[in-house]
Amino acid sequence: VRTLRLLWIGWVVHFKIVSRSPFAIGVGATWPIVNATLAYFMYRAGGHPQTLLYASLGSAVAGIWSMSAIDASGAIQRPLAVVIVATSFACTGFGMLGAGLGLRWRDAIIAINLADAVLLIFCGVNIPIASLPAWMQATSEYLPVTHGLRAARRVADGVALGDVTGLVLAEVAIGAAYAAIGFAWIRYLEGAARRGATLENA
Amino acid sequence: MRNARVFFLGGLISYRALFSWMTPSIFFLTLVVQPIFQILLFAYIGRAANLRSDEFYVVGNAMQYAAVPCLFAMTQTIAGERYQQTLGYILISPAGRLPLFLGRALPVILNGFFVAAFSLIVGGLILGVTFSASVFAPLALVVLVASLSCTGLGLINAGLGLRIRETSVLSNILIGILLIFCGANVPVGSLPDWMAPVSSWMPLTHAIEAARSVVHGNSVADVQGLLGRELGVGLLYAVAGLSIIRFFEMQSRRHASLGIA
Numbered sequence: 172v173r174t175l176r177l178l179w180i181g182w183v184v185h186f187k188i189v190s191r192s193p194f195a196i197g198v199g200a201t202w203p204i205v206n207a208t209l210a211y212f213m214y215r216a217g218g219h220p221q222t223l224l225y226a227s228l229g230s231a232v233a234g235i236w237s238m239s240a241i242d243a244s245g246a247i248q249r250p251l252a253v254v255i256v257a258t259s260f261a262c263t264g265f266g267m268l269g270a271g272l273g274l275r276w277r278d279a280i281i282a283i284n285l286a287d288a289v290l291l292i293f294c295g296v297n298i299p300i301a302s303l304p305a306w307m308q309a310t311s312e313y314l315p316v317t318h319g320l321r322a323a324r325r326v327a328d329g330v331a332l333g334d335v336t337g338l339v340l341a342e343v344a345i346g347a348a349y350a351a352i353g354f355a356w357i358r359y360l361e362g363a364a365r366r367g368a369t370l371e372n373a
Numbered sequence: 374m375r376n377a378r379v380f381f382l383g384g385l386i387s388y389r390a391l392f393s394w395m396t397p398s399i400f401f402l403t404l405v406v407q408p409i410f411q412i413l414l415f416a417y418i419g420r421a422a423n424l425r426s427d428e429f430y431v432v433g434n435a436m437q438y439a440a441v442p443c444l445f446a447m448t449q450t451i452a453g454e455r456y457q458q459t460l461g462y463i464l465i466s467p468a469g470r471l472p473l474f475l476g477r478a479l480p481v482i483l484n485g486f487f488v489a490a491f492s493l494i495v496g497g498l499i500l501g502v503t504f505s506a507s508v509f510a511p512l513a514l515v516v517l518v519a520s521l522s523c524t525g526l527g528l529i530n531a532g533l534g535l536r537i538r539e540t541s542v543l544s545n546i547l548i549g550i551l552l553i554f555c556g557a558n559v560p561v562g563s564l565p566d567w568m569a570p571v572s573s574w575m576p577l578t579h580a581i582e583a584a585r586s587v588v589h590g591n592s593v594a595d596v597q598g599l600l601g602r603e604l605g606v607g608l609l610y611a612v613a614g615l616s617i618i619r620f621f622e623m624q625s626r627r628h629a630s631l632g633i634a
Contacts, residue, residue, distance in 0.1 A: 197542030205549035217422030
Protein backbone atom coordinates (compact mmCIF):
# COMPACT_ATOMS: atom_id res chain seq x y z
CA VAL A 172 0.00 0.00 0.00
CA ARG A 173 2.83 2.35 0.89
CA THR A 174 4.50 1.76 -2.49
CA LEU A 175 1.23 2.30 -4.32
CA ARG A 176 0.64 5.53 -2.39
CA LEU A 177 4.14 6.68 -3.24
CA LEU A 178 3.54 5.87 -6.89
CA TRP A 179 0.23 7.75 -6.96
CA ILE A 180 1.40 10.84 -5.10
CA GLY A 181 4.64 10.93 -7.06
CA TRP A 182 2.70 10.75 -10.31
CA VAL A 183 0.24 13.49 -9.26
CA VAL A 184 2.98 15.85 -8.10
CA HIS A 185 5.05 15.27 -11.23
CA PHE A 186 1.99 15.74 -13.43
CA LYS A 187 1.22 19.04 -11.70
CA ILE A 188 4.78 20.27 -12.19
CA VAL A 189 4.89 19.32 -15.87
CA SER A 190 1.39 20.65 -16.58
CA ARG A 191 2.46 24.07 -15.30
CA SER A 192 5.52 24.28 -17.51
CA PRO A 193 4.75 26.20 -20.71
CA PHE A 194 8.09 25.01 -22.09
CA ALA A 195 7.35 21.32 -21.53
CA ILE A 196 3.86 21.62 -22.98
CA GLY A 197 4.86 23.93 -25.82
CA VAL A 198 7.81 21.88 -27.01
CA GLY A 199 6.04 18.57 -26.33
CA ALA A 200 3.15 19.65 -28.53
CA THR A 201 5.12 21.41 -31.25
CA TRP A 202 7.56 18.77 -32.44
CA PRO A 203 5.18 15.84 -32.82
CA ILE A 204 2.90 18.09 -34.87
CA VAL A 205 5.78 19.35 -36.99
CA ASN A 206 7.15 15.86 -37.62
CA ALA A 207 3.73 14.41 -38.38
CA THR A 208 2.87 17.28 -40.73
CA LEU A 209 6.16 16.90 -42.58
CA ALA A 210 5.77 13.14 -42.91
CA TYR A 211 2.19 13.67 -44.11
CA PHE A 212 3.24 16.12 -46.82
CA MET A 213 6.25 14.03 -47.86
CA TYR A 214 4.29 10.81 -48.29
CA ARG A 215 1.46 12.67 -49.99
CA ALA A 216 3.88 14.30 -52.42
CA GLY A 217 5.51 10.93 -53.03
CA GLY A 218 2.13 9.51 -54.04
CA HIS A 219 2.10 6.57 -51.65
CA PRO A 220 -1.32 6.40 -50.00
CA GLN A 221 -0.55 3.12 -48.24
CA THR A 222 2.64 4.55 -46.74
CA LEU A 223 0.69 7.63 -45.78
CA LEU A 224 -1.52 5.45 -43.59
CA TYR A 225 1.63 3.88 -42.15
CA ALA A 226 3.02 7.28 -41.20
CA SER A 227 -0.32 8.48 -39.88
CA LEU A 228 -0.62 5.55 -37.51
CA GLY A 229 2.96 6.00 -36.39
CA SER A 230 2.16 9.57 -35.50
CA ALA A 231 -1.02 8.59 -33.71
CA VAL A 232 0.66 5.95 -31.59
CA ALA A 233 3.47 8.33 -30.78
CA GLY A 234 0.77 10.41 -29.13
CA ILE A 235 0.78 12.95 -31.86
CA TRP A 236 -2.11 15.28 -32.43
CA SER A 237 -2.19 16.19 -36.07
CA MET A 238 -4.33 15.85 -39.10
CA SER A 239 -2.63 12.52 -39.65
CA ALA A 240 -3.57 11.45 -36.17
CA ILE A 241 -7.16 12.49 -36.68
CA ASP A 242 -7.33 10.35 -39.81
CA ALA A 243 -5.78 7.46 -37.98
CA SER A 244 -8.06 7.82 -34.99
CA GLY A 245 -11.02 6.91 -37.19
CA ALA A 246 -9.44 3.53 -37.72
CA ILE A 247 -8.55 3.08 -34.10
CA GLN A 248 -10.67 1.00 -31.79
CA ARG A 249 -10.44 0.37 -28.08
CA PRO A 250 -7.74 -2.32 -28.36
CA LEU A 251 -5.36 0.40 -29.39
CA ALA A 252 -5.60 1.84 -25.88
CA VAL A 253 -4.02 -1.37 -24.58
CA VAL A 254 -1.22 -1.09 -27.12
CA ILE A 255 -0.64 2.57 -26.21
CA VAL A 256 -0.42 1.72 -22.51
CA ALA A 257 2.14 -1.01 -23.28
CA THR A 258 4.14 1.37 -25.48
CA SER A 259 4.01 4.11 -22.86
CA PHE A 260 5.28 1.64 -20.27
CA ALA A 261 8.17 0.63 -22.55
CA CYS A 262 9.06 4.27 -23.21
CA THR A 263 9.00 5.00 -19.49
CA GLY A 264 11.40 2.11 -18.90
CA PHE A 265 13.67 3.54 -21.57
CA GLY A 266 13.32 7.01 -20.00
CA MET A 267 14.67 5.66 -16.71
CA LEU A 268 18.08 5.40 -18.35
CA GLY A 269 17.90 9.15 -18.95
CA ALA A 270 16.66 9.76 -15.42
CA GLY A 271 19.75 8.01 -14.06
CA LEU A 272 21.93 10.10 -16.32
CA GLY A 273 20.46 13.16 -14.60
CA LEU A 274 22.16 12.10 -11.38
CA ARG A 275 25.54 12.51 -13.00
CA TRP A 276 24.97 15.12 -15.69
CA ARG A 277 23.03 18.35 -15.31
CA ASP A 278 22.07 18.57 -18.98
CA ALA A 279 20.74 15.05 -19.34
CA ILE A 280 17.73 16.45 -21.20
CA ILE A 281 19.96 16.96 -24.24
CA ALA A 282 20.77 13.24 -24.29
CA ILE A 283 17.03 12.49 -23.99
CA ASN A 284 16.42 14.67 -27.03
CA LEU A 285 18.92 12.62 -28.97
CA ALA A 286 17.35 9.38 -27.76
CA ASP A 287 14.03 10.75 -29.00
CA ALA A 288 15.59 11.35 -32.42
CA VAL A 289 16.95 7.79 -32.44
CA LEU A 290 13.51 6.35 -31.66
CA LEU A 291 11.96 8.46 -34.43
CA ILE A 292 14.41 7.10 -36.98
CA PHE A 293 14.71 3.48 -35.85
CA CYS A 294 11.26 2.48 -34.61
CA GLY A 295 9.18 2.89 -37.72
CA VAL A 296 7.22 5.89 -36.52
CA ASN A 297 7.28 7.55 -39.93
CA ILE A 298 9.69 5.34 -41.84
CA PRO A 299 8.82 1.72 -42.69
CA ILE A 300 11.40 -0.37 -40.86
CA ALA A 301 11.89 -2.57 -43.92
CA SER A 302 13.29 0.42 -45.80
CA LEU A 303 16.05 0.97 -43.23
CA PRO A 304 19.55 -0.54 -43.56
CA ALA A 305 19.87 -4.07 -42.14
CA TRP A 306 21.79 -3.05 -39.00
CA MET A 307 19.15 -0.46 -38.17
CA GLN A 308 16.36 -3.00 -38.64
CA ALA A 309 18.14 -5.38 -36.25
CA THR A 310 18.63 -2.59 -33.67
CA SER A 311 14.99 -1.54 -33.86
CA GLU A 312 13.91 -4.94 -32.53
CA TYR A 313 15.52 -4.08 -29.20
CA LEU A 314 14.08 -0.60 -28.85
CA PRO A 315 10.79 0.43 -27.27
CA VAL A 316 7.96 1.55 -29.58
CA THR A 317 8.88 -0.81 -32.46
CA HIS A 318 6.67 -3.73 -31.39
CA GLY A 319 3.99 -1.44 -29.99
CA LEU A 320 3.70 0.33 -33.29
CA ARG A 321 3.61 -2.94 -35.19
CA ALA A 322 0.75 -4.08 -32.97
CA ALA A 323 -1.06 -0.76 -33.35
CA ARG A 324 -0.89 -0.95 -37.12
CA ARG A 325 -2.29 -4.47 -37.14
CA VAL A 326 -5.09 -3.47 -34.75
CA ALA A 327 -5.92 -0.52 -37.01
CA ASP A 328 -6.06 -3.00 -39.91
CA GLY A 329 -8.85 -4.80 -38.07
CA VAL A 330 -6.85 -7.57 -36.40
CA ALA A 331 -8.15 -8.56 -32.96
CA LEU A 332 -6.19 -7.70 -29.84
CA GLY A 333 -5.72 -11.41 -29.15
CA ASP A 334 -3.78 -11.78 -32.40
CA VAL A 335 -1.23 -9.13 -31.43
CA THR A 336 -0.68 -10.37 -27.88
CA GLY A 337 2.81 -11.53 -28.79
CA LEU A 338 3.78 -8.08 -30.01
CA VAL A 339 2.26 -6.37 -26.97
CA LEU A 340 4.07 -8.74 -24.64
CA ALA A 341 7.33 -8.17 -26.51
CA GLU A 342 6.85 -4.43 -26.07
CA VAL A 343 6.16 -4.86 -22.35
CA ALA A 344 9.15 -7.18 -21.97
CA ILE A 345 11.46 -4.69 -23.65
CA GLY A 346 10.07 -1.95 -21.41
CA ALA A 347 10.59 -4.12 -18.33
CA ALA A 348 14.17 -4.86 -19.38
CA TYR A 349 14.92 -1.17 -19.82
CA ALA A 350 13.17 -0.35 -16.54
CA ALA A 351 15.27 -2.95 -14.71
CA ILE A 352 18.49 -1.64 -16.25
CA GLY A 353 17.40 1.94 -15.58
CA PHE A 354 16.54 1.18 -11.97
CA ALA A 355 19.91 -0.54 -11.41
CA TRP A 356 21.61 2.42 -13.12
CA ILE A 357 19.82 4.93 -10.84
CA ARG A 358 20.66 2.88 -7.74
CA TYR A 359 24.30 2.66 -8.77
CA LEU A 360 24.63 6.37 -9.47
CA GLU A 361 22.76 7.26 -6.27
CA GLY A 362 25.16 5.08 -4.30
CA ALA A 363 28.13 6.62 -6.10
CA ALA A 364 26.80 10.13 -5.40
CA ARG A 365 26.45 9.32 -1.68
CA ARG A 366 29.89 7.78 -1.52
CA GLY A 367 31.61 10.61 -3.34
CA ALA A 368 29.32 13.43 -2.08
CA THR A 369 28.94 14.43 -5.72
CA LEU A 370 25.19 14.95 -5.98
CA GLU A 371 25.46 18.72 -6.30
CA ASN A 372 28.54 18.56 -8.49
CA ALA A 373 26.73 17.07 -11.43
CA MET B 374 34.35 54.43 -32.71
CA ARG B 375 32.14 53.99 -29.69
CA ASN B 376 29.48 52.32 -31.79
CA ALA B 377 32.06 50.01 -33.36
CA ARG B 378 33.23 49.05 -29.88
CA VAL B 379 29.67 48.30 -28.77
CA PHE B 380 29.13 46.35 -31.97
CA PHE B 381 32.22 44.15 -31.86
CA LEU B 382 33.10 43.89 -28.17
CA GLY B 383 29.49 43.86 -26.99
CA GLY B 384 28.67 41.15 -29.51
CA LEU B 385 31.65 39.05 -28.52
CA ILE B 386 30.98 39.35 -24.78
CA SER B 387 27.30 38.57 -25.26
CA TYR B 388 28.18 35.48 -27.32
CA ARG B 389 30.63 34.32 -24.70
CA ALA B 390 27.96 34.82 -22.06
CA LEU B 391 25.81 32.24 -23.84
CA PHE B 392 28.34 29.66 -22.75
CA SER B 393 27.49 30.27 -19.12
CA TRP B 394 24.61 27.85 -19.69
CA MET B 395 25.48 26.38 -23.08
CA THR B 396 28.26 24.06 -22.01
CA PRO B 397 30.44 22.43 -24.68
CA SER B 398 28.46 19.22 -24.26
CA ILE B 399 25.17 21.04 -24.94
CA PHE B 400 26.72 22.83 -27.90
CA PHE B 401 28.10 19.59 -29.33
CA LEU B 402 24.95 17.52 -28.92
CA THR B 403 22.49 20.24 -29.93
CA LEU B 404 24.29 21.93 -32.78
CA VAL B 405 26.61 19.21 -34.06
CA VAL B 406 24.95 15.83 -33.46
CA GLN B 407 21.26 16.77 -33.60
CA PRO B 408 21.38 18.18 -37.17
CA ILE B 409 22.84 14.89 -38.37
CA PHE B 410 19.92 12.99 -36.82
CA GLN B 411 17.50 15.39 -38.48
CA ILE B 412 19.15 14.84 -41.87
CA LEU B 413 19.01 11.06 -41.42
CA LEU B 414 15.37 11.11 -40.30
CA PHE B 415 14.16 13.06 -43.31
CA ALA B 416 16.46 11.31 -45.77
CA TYR B 417 15.01 7.96 -44.70
CA ILE B 418 11.44 9.28 -44.82
CA GLY B 419 12.28 10.67 -48.26
CA ARG B 420 13.55 7.28 -49.41
CA ALA B 421 10.40 5.58 -48.12
CA ALA B 422 8.19 8.22 -49.72
CA ASN B 423 10.18 8.00 -52.97
CA LEU B 424 10.10 11.74 -53.09
CA ARG B 425 13.59 13.12 -53.75
CA SER B 426 17.24 12.08 -53.56
CA ASP B 427 19.30 12.10 -50.36
CA GLU B 428 21.07 15.22 -51.63
CA PHE B 429 17.78 17.12 -51.44
CA TYR B 430 17.47 16.42 -47.71
CA VAL B 431 21.14 16.90 -46.88
CA VAL B 432 21.15 20.36 -48.44
CA GLY B 433 17.69 21.33 -47.14
CA ASN B 434 18.22 20.30 -43.54
CA ALA B 435 21.80 21.56 -43.33
CA MET B 436 20.59 24.95 -44.50
CA GLN B 437 17.64 24.83 -42.12
CA TYR B 438 19.98 24.23 -39.22
CA ALA B 439 21.57 27.61 -39.91
CA ALA B 440 18.33 28.98 -38.47
CA VAL B 441 18.60 27.18 -35.15
CA PRO B 442 21.54 29.06 -33.58
CA CYS B 443 20.41 32.31 -35.19
CA LEU B 444 16.94 32.09 -33.70
CA PHE B 445 17.81 30.69 -30.30
CA ALA B 446 20.94 32.70 -29.66
CA MET B 447 19.38 35.99 -30.79
CA THR B 448 16.43 35.33 -28.53
CA GLN B 449 18.75 34.48 -25.70
CA THR B 450 20.47 37.86 -25.95
CA ILE B 451 17.33 39.40 -24.43
CA ALA B 452 16.00 36.42 -22.47
CA GLY B 453 19.48 35.80 -21.04
CA GLU B 454 19.76 39.38 -19.83
CA ARG B 455 16.39 39.03 -18.19
CA TYR B 456 17.42 35.77 -16.56
CA GLN B 457 20.56 37.35 -15.17
CA GLN B 458 18.59 40.46 -14.16
CA THR B 459 20.75 42.73 -16.28
CA LEU B 460 18.13 43.65 -18.88
CA GLY B 461 17.31 46.91 -17.13
CA TYR B 462 20.96 47.98 -17.14
CA ILE B 463 21.22 47.26 -20.86
CA LEU B 464 18.13 49.30 -21.63
CA ILE B 465 19.13 52.33 -19.58
CA SER B 466 22.59 52.41 -21.14
CA PRO B 467 23.18 55.18 -23.69
CA ALA B 468 24.55 52.69 -26.24
CA GLY B 469 22.95 52.89 -29.69
CA ARG B 470 20.42 50.13 -30.09
CA LEU B 471 21.46 49.29 -33.63
CA PRO B 472 25.11 48.41 -32.86
CA LEU B 473 24.03 46.94 -29.53
CA PHE B 474 21.70 44.32 -31.00
CA LEU B 475 23.24 43.86 -34.43
CA GLY B 476 26.62 43.34 -32.78
CA ARG B 477 25.11 40.48 -30.87
CA ALA B 478 23.89 39.04 -34.15
CA LEU B 479 27.33 38.84 -35.76
CA PRO B 480 28.83 35.91 -33.81
CA VAL B 481 25.49 34.15 -34.03
CA ILE B 482 25.55 34.41 -37.82
CA LEU B 483 29.00 32.85 -37.86
CA ASN B 484 27.75 30.13 -35.54
CA GLY B 485 24.81 29.39 -37.85
CA PHE B 486 27.23 29.30 -40.76
CA PHE B 487 29.44 26.77 -38.97
CA VAL B 488 26.51 24.51 -38.04
CA ALA B 489 25.10 24.50 -41.57
CA ALA B 490 28.50 23.84 -43.17
CA PHE B 491 29.29 21.02 -40.74
CA SER B 492 25.87 19.39 -41.23
CA LEU B 493 26.24 19.59 -44.98
CA ILE B 494 29.62 17.90 -45.04
CA VAL B 495 29.04 15.24 -42.37
CA GLY B 496 25.44 14.52 -43.40
CA GLY B 497 26.66 14.11 -46.97
CA LEU B 498 29.46 11.78 -45.90
CA ILE B 499 27.11 9.54 -43.91
CA LEU B 500 24.57 9.25 -46.71
CA GLY B 501 27.15 9.00 -49.45
CA VAL B 502 26.25 12.32 -51.04
CA THR B 503 29.31 13.86 -52.60
CA PHE B 504 29.70 17.49 -53.51
CA SER B 505 32.15 18.79 -56.07
CA ALA B 506 34.90 20.89 -54.47
CA SER B 507 33.93 23.82 -56.65
CA VAL B 508 30.51 24.18 -54.99
CA PHE B 509 31.82 24.91 -51.50
CA ALA B 510 32.75 28.55 -52.04
CA PRO B 511 29.39 29.58 -53.56
CA LEU B 512 27.63 27.36 -51.04
CA ALA B 513 29.43 29.17 -48.22
CA LEU B 514 28.04 32.44 -49.52
CA VAL B 515 24.52 31.01 -49.66
CA VAL B 516 24.81 29.68 -46.09
CA LEU B 517 26.03 33.08 -44.92
CA VAL B 518 23.07 34.82 -46.54
CA ALA B 519 20.69 32.26 -45.00
CA SER B 520 22.23 32.84 -41.56
CA LEU B 521 21.80 36.58 -42.01
CA SER B 522 18.13 36.32 -42.88
CA CYS B 523 17.44 33.88 -40.05
CA THR B 524 19.04 36.33 -37.65
CA GLY B 525 16.49 38.88 -38.85
CA LEU B 526 13.74 36.52 -37.70
CA GLY B 527 15.69 35.96 -34.48
CA LEU B 528 15.60 39.70 -33.82
CA ILE B 529 11.79 39.62 -33.92
CA ASN B 530 11.77 36.80 -31.43
CA ALA B 531 14.28 38.66 -29.27
CA GLY B 532 12.01 41.72 -29.35
CA LEU B 533 9.04 39.66 -28.25
CA GLY B 534 11.22 38.55 -25.35
CA LEU B 535 10.75 42.02 -23.90
CA ARG B 536 7.06 41.26 -23.51
CA ILE B 537 6.80 37.49 -23.09
CA ARG B 538 8.89 35.17 -20.99
CA GLU B 539 8.48 31.89 -22.89
CA THR B 540 10.61 32.79 -25.89
CA SER B 541 12.15 29.31 -26.03
CA VAL B 542 8.74 27.84 -26.83
CA LEU B 543 8.25 30.49 -29.50
CA SER B 544 11.68 29.70 -30.98
CA ASN B 545 10.75 26.02 -31.18
CA ILE B 546 7.48 26.86 -32.89
CA LEU B 547 9.23 29.15 -35.37
CA ILE B 548 11.84 26.51 -36.19
CA GLY B 549 9.04 24.00 -36.77
CA ILE B 550 7.18 26.42 -39.03
CA LEU B 551 10.35 27.07 -41.03
CA LEU B 552 10.93 23.34 -41.36
CA ILE B 553 7.49 22.83 -42.84
CA PHE B 554 7.23 25.94 -45.00
CA CYS B 555 10.70 26.64 -46.36
CA GLY B 556 11.11 23.61 -48.60
CA ALA B 557 13.82 21.88 -46.59
CA ASN B 558 12.02 18.55 -46.82
CA VAL B 559 8.82 19.09 -48.77
CA PRO B 560 9.24 20.72 -52.18
CA VAL B 561 7.49 24.09 -52.01
CA GLY B 562 5.48 23.14 -55.11
CA SER B 563 4.02 20.16 -53.25
CA LEU B 564 2.71 22.22 -50.36
CA PRO B 565 -0.98 23.15 -50.23
CA ASP B 566 -1.89 26.20 -52.33
CA TRP B 567 -2.08 28.60 -49.41
CA MET B 568 1.28 27.54 -47.98
CA ALA B 569 3.45 28.01 -51.06
CA PRO B 570 2.98 31.82 -51.26
CA VAL B 571 3.60 32.13 -47.52
CA SER B 572 6.88 30.26 -47.84
CA SER B 573 8.34 32.85 -50.22
CA TRP B 574 8.03 35.43 -47.43
CA MET B 575 9.96 33.31 -45.00
CA PRO B 576 13.69 33.27 -44.43
CA LEU B 577 15.52 30.22 -45.79
CA THR B 578 13.12 29.39 -48.63
CA HIS B 579 15.13 31.22 -51.31
CA ALA B 580 18.47 30.28 -49.76
CA ILE B 581 17.60 26.58 -49.81
CA GLU B 582 16.54 26.87 -53.44
CA ALA B 583 19.78 28.71 -54.22
CA ALA B 584 21.86 26.11 -52.38
CA ARG B 585 20.27 23.26 -54.35
CA SER B 586 20.84 25.17 -57.55
CA VAL B 587 24.51 25.74 -56.68
CA VAL B 588 24.98 22.07 -55.82
CA HIS B 589 23.64 21.21 -59.27
CA GLY B 590 26.44 23.21 -60.83
CA ASN B 591 25.01 26.70 -61.19
CA SER B 592 27.18 29.69 -60.39
CA VAL B 593 26.57 32.46 -57.86
CA ALA B 594 25.55 34.72 -60.72
CA ASP B 595 22.80 32.26 -61.63
CA VAL B 596 21.32 32.41 -58.15
CA GLN B 597 21.87 36.09 -57.41
CA GLY B 598 18.15 36.76 -57.78
CA LEU B 599 17.37 34.15 -55.12
CA LEU B 600 20.11 35.46 -52.84
CA GLY B 601 18.84 39.02 -53.33
CA ARG B 602 15.33 37.94 -52.33
CA GLU B 603 16.68 36.04 -49.32
CA LEU B 604 18.62 39.09 -48.20
CA GLY B 605 15.56 41.28 -48.79
CA VAL B 606 13.39 39.01 -46.66
CA GLY B 607 16.07 38.91 -43.96
CA LEU B 608 16.40 42.67 -43.99
CA LEU B 609 12.64 43.04 -43.71
CA TYR B 610 12.60 40.80 -40.64
CA ALA B 611 15.61 42.59 -39.14
CA VAL B 612 13.94 46.00 -39.51
CA ALA B 613 10.72 44.59 -38.04
CA GLY B 614 12.70 42.99 -35.20
CA LEU B 615 14.58 46.17 -34.32
CA SER B 616 11.30 48.14 -34.47
CA ILE B 617 9.66 45.64 -32.14
CA ILE B 618 12.59 45.87 -29.72
CA ARG B 619 12.37 49.68 -29.82
CA PHE B 620 8.61 49.67 -29.36
CA PHE B 621 8.55 47.23 -26.45
CA GLU B 622 11.49 48.99 -24.84
CA MET B 623 9.56 52.29 -24.89
CA GLN B 624 6.40 50.56 -23.67
CA SER B 625 8.27 48.99 -20.79
CA ARG B 626 9.71 52.37 -19.81
CA ARG B 627 6.33 54.05 -20.04
CA HIS B 628 4.48 51.40 -18.06
CA ALA B 629 7.36 50.17 -15.90
CA SER B 630 6.53 46.69 -17.16
CA LEU B 631 10.01 45.30 -17.91
CA GLY B 632 10.08 43.03 -14.91
CA ILE B 633 6.46 41.97 -15.25
CA ALA B 634 6.74 40.19 -18.60
